Amino acid sequence: xxxxxxLARAIGSYQVATTLITNGQIEHLPESLTDAFNHIEFTAxxxxxxxxxxxxxxxxxxxxxxxxxxxQYGEKDIAQLRSFGPKLVVIDDDASRxxxxxxxxxxxxxxxxxxxxxxxxxxxTGPAYALLRSEFRAPNVDCTKSTVNPQAVMLMIGGTDxxxxxxxxxxxxxxxxxxxxxxxxxxxxxxxxxxxxxxxxERFASHRCLCDAGPEELAEVMRxxxxxxxxxxxxxxxxxxxxxxxxxxxxxxxxxxxxxxxEKKWGLPILAKEELLTDKLSSKxxxxxxxxxxxxxxxxxxxxxxxxxxxxxxxxxx
Numbered sequence: 001x002x003x004x005x006x007l008a009r010a011i012g013s014y015q016v017a018t019t020l021i022t023n024g025q026i027e028h029l030p031e032s033l034t035d036a037f038n039h040i041e042f043t044a045x046x047x048x049x050x051x052x053x054x055x056x057x058x059x060x061x062x063x064x065x066x067x068x069x070x071x072q073y074g075e076k077d078i079a080q081l082r083s084f085g086p087k088l089v090v091i092d093d094d095a096s097r098x099x100x101x102x103x104x105x106x107x108x109x110x111x112x113x114x115x116x117x118x119x120x121x122x123x124x125t126g127p128a129y130a131l132l133r134s135e136f137r138a139p140n141v142d143c144t145k146s147t148v149n150p151q152a153v154m155l156m157i158g159g160t161d162x163x164x165x166x167x168x169x170x171x172x173x174x175x176x177x178x179x180x181x182x183x184x185x186x187x188x189x190x191x192x193x194x195x196x197x198x199x200x201x202e203r204f205a206s207h208r209c210l211c212d213a214g215p216e217e218l219a220e221v222m223r224x225x226x227x228x229x230x231x232x233x234x235x236x237x238x239x240x241x242x243x244x245x246x247x248x249x250x251x252x253x254x255x256x257x258x259x260x261x262x263e264k265k266w267g268l269p270i271l272a273k274e275e276l277l278t279d280k281l282s283s284k285x286x287x288x289x290x291x292x293x294x295x296x297x298x299x300x301x302x303x304x305x306x307x308x309x310x311x312x313x314x315x316x317x318x
Contacts, residue, residue, distance in 0.1 A: 005033040006132055061084055065318065089102065102121065104315065127237065132238060138243075173204075186221070222242035227294075243299065250273060
């Protein structure tokens with residue numbers, strides 16, 4: 001939803017109307033996501049739905065375009081969508097489907113390249129095409145030591161932190177001899193209000209919790225913290241675009257490839273969640289602090305936050 005919203009906003013900047021078609025529950029989503037679309041159509045049908053799309057697009061479907069960001073759509077479904085006229089864009093993550101029928105494929109993963117899609121009409125791969133919201137674009141003025149709080153550490157272990165790793169990380173930071181950290185936690189209200197988190201936060205002289213924060217607030221914090229600790233999910237690109245040096249934690253199997261690529265290509269330390277109870281946590285943290293003294297920013301040039309605009313331009317050229 002976040003990346004579709006970012007793309008819709010970029011497309012909308014060219015005065016092109018967008019409609020979100022979903023069978024997901026959207027009533028609790030923040031307006032910063034939903035107001036990116038001109039229209040939202042909720043359907044009780046289990047997508048994909050060929051007839052649904054045909055009815056929505058009408059007789060002039062050939063003049064319209066569908067962006068598919070769903071693994072409910074298999075190869076046959078994608079071919080069927082393409083068969084009745086509209087241009088077709090597929091946002092992909094793992095190159096596991098034959099996407100021959102797509103007019104454009106977008107995969108911003110660090111581990112994929114054009115050769116993973118030998119038969120697609122056109123492919124955009126790599127972080128330069130990451131669908132980030134505009135708040136996370138590289139700032140016009142470089143962050144300097146004067147804008148960074150050297151004690152601030154941002155913890156962002158997935159929206160709901162299903163493995164309950166935040167208390168363990170807070171305990172680790174509070175036990176660091178000679179270090180006086182100010183943790184800033186970002187996540188869902190349910191995750192950050194857990195008793196174990198509250199108890200762990202009592203160890204610190206000061207802290208801050210960002211419950212269900214919007215992109216502007218998150219980006220501001222990312223640019224002023226000295227370090228971050230984050231799950232290797234979608235927030236990684238946001239943090240990296242803001243120049244925040246971070247320790248990545250692989251909290252799910254589908255993050256393993258991303259974590260490995262971050263360590264290899266960006267030189268940032270990565271841990272598996274099982275390693276948080278070992279000495280590796282301390283050694284990886286020391287590596288991060290040694291490579292990026294407080295106030296020094298990471299500089300990942302391939303990730304400038306303008307990926308959504310680049311993809312929007314490619315879509316308009318179709």
